[in-house]
Amino acid sequence: MASNRVRVSCLLAAGTVALAAAVASPTGPAIPGADAVPIGWNSWNAFGCDISADRIKAQADALVSTGMRDAGWRYVVVDDCWVAPERDPDGGLVADESRFPGGIKPLADYVHARGLRFGLYTGASTQTCAQAFGGYPGATGSAGHEAQDAATLASWGVDLVKDDWCGVGADADPSPARQEATFAAFRDGIRATGRPMALMINPNSGLTARVPGGADWSSFATSARLTNDVTTAWSTGDGPHGFQGVKQVVAAAEQAVAAGRPRPGYRPDADMLEVGSAELKPAEQRTQLGMLAMLGLPLMAGTDLTALSPDAQRLLTNPALVSLATDDMALPARLPDRGGLHVWVRATAAGRVFAVYNPTDGPVTVDVGELAADRATDLWTGAAMSGSLTVAAHDTELVSCA
Numbered sequence: 589m590a591s592n593r594v595r596v597s598c599l600l601a602a603g604t605v606a607l608a609a610a611v612a613s614p615t616g617p618a619i620p621g622a623d624a625v626p627i628g629w630n631s632w633n634a635f636g637c638d639i640s641a642d643r644i645k646a647q648a649d650a651l652v653s654t655g656m657r658d659a660g661w662r663y664v665v666v667d668d669c670w671v672a673p674e675r676d677p678d679g680g681l682v683a684d685e686s687r688f689p690g691g692i693k694p695l696a697d698y699v700h701a702r703g704l705r706f707g708l709y710t711g712a713s714t715q716t717c718a719q720a721f722g723g724y725p726g727a728t729g730s731a732g733h734e735a736q737d738a739a740t741l742a743s744w745g746v747d748l749v750k751d752d753w754c755g756v757g758a759d760a761d762p763s764p765a766r767q768e769a770t771f772a773a774f775r776d777g778i779r780a781t782g783r784p785m786a787l788m789i790n791p792n793s794g795l796t797a798r799v800p801g802g803a804d805w806s807s808f809a810t811s812a813r814l815t816n817d818v819t820t821a822w823s824t825g826d827g828p829h830g831f832q833g834v835k836q837v838v839a840a841a842e843q844a845v846a847a848g849r850p851r852p853g854y855r856p857d858a859d860m861l862e863v864g865s866a867e868l869k870p871a872e873q874r875t876q877l878g879m880l881a882m883l884g885l886p887l888m889a890g891t892d893l894t895a896l897s898p899d900a901q902r903l904l905t906n907p908a909l910v911s912l913a914t915d916d917m918a919l920p921a922r923l924p925d926r927g928g929l930h931v932w933v934r935a936t937a938a939g940r941v942f943a944v945y946n947p948t949d950g951p952v953t954v955d956v957g958e959l960a961a962d963r964a965t966d967l968w969t970g971a972a973m974s975g976s977l978t979v980a981a982h983d984t985e986l987v988s989c990a
């Protein structure tokens with residue numbers, strides 16, 4: 589059992605665990621004042637193009653009625669397919685009037701009136717991703733319209749922009765240089781508005797010239813997607829350009845954080861959470877939520893909040909998870925693996941937190957005998973902890989020393 593002893597001690601002084609301070613981007617934050625760790629909900633994974641103002645309002649209402657808003661979930665993000673297939677005569681974006689009557693501003697107002705923040709999608713190249721894949725008409729991408737679109741979105745009260753590069757058929761030049769130019773133009777457009785909208789970019793969909801997650805986008809955006817889209821599987825077995833399972837996105841997130849990608853005003857983005865999805869085991873849902881929170885990354889729920897199971901609701905209304913994700917005291921540090929378990933530690937304002945993640949296909953028991961039983965709690969349940977800890981296959985235990 590010796591190799592399965594984890595030094596999960598709440599008694600050591602914080603300085604005894606090496607925690608690297610985040611290094612600032614050489615050019616400073618891409619959008620000064622913008623929120624780099626948005627916590628909220630996004631429409632795409634649950635509804636795809638089947639969205640309307642009414643449907644989005646129902647999700648905003650559910651953020652309130654489930655208790656998620658009060659637990660810290662703040663953003664309502666409308667993804668692809670809100671836009672009318674044609675720009676207006678001045679070249680401006682307009683919403684599809686049949687599904688978003690009166691446009692986007694009344695919807696943003698509705699969301700704001702509930703104490704929430706509002707996010708909106710645009711395509712970075714000449715088409716949105718649904719347009720590029722033939723699932724939606726038009727070619728309304730922001731390429732060449734970046735400053736105009738940033739100003740339009742700011743005038744509607746948008747707080748977060750998802751700027752999505754979909755290279756397949758969406759742009760004549762799917763090169764990294766072209767991608768960088770379009771993202772930089774949108775960033776500059778946002779800066780010119782004076783409204784510190786968060787800018788979540790996705791440089792991965794359909795661009796094969798670059799390995800997803802490999803580049804440092806901290807001077808371009810408040811966050812950049814690490815992978816292609818997550819799907820409701822533990823592992824798809826696909827390479828980095830294919831759909832990703834939870835195990836794969838968590839691995840990409842661990843790698844990015846270990847490589848020092850988080851910076852002041854910037855975090856890697858590991859895509860939507862599938863907490864509440866019937867295809868994922870409860871342990872896998874805990875791992876996706878717990879590990880992204882532990883690593884301090886954005887949390888975007890991707891399931892239908894009007895139909896959450898009691899278990900999913902319990903996970904999503906635990907304020908400790910949001911506090912953990914948004915705590916900016918220190919970077920998480922990875923400790924040596926134990927018995928196949930990944931162990932992370934992080935100093936937070938509320939005390940030290942450990943994550944013990946089991947990516948293997950069987951349970952692993954570790955000796956955590958050094959835990960100070962009077963202080964260590966299971967962050968999922970609030971129960972006191974000591975002695976040994978068995979982490980089920982695919983599960984993550986979070987130990988808080990608050």
Ligand code: GAL
Nearest residue numbers: 632667668717718752793817
């Ligand atoms: C993809 C993106 C998804 C979603 C979709 C919309 O490129 O990764 O998260 O935004 O486009 O069509």
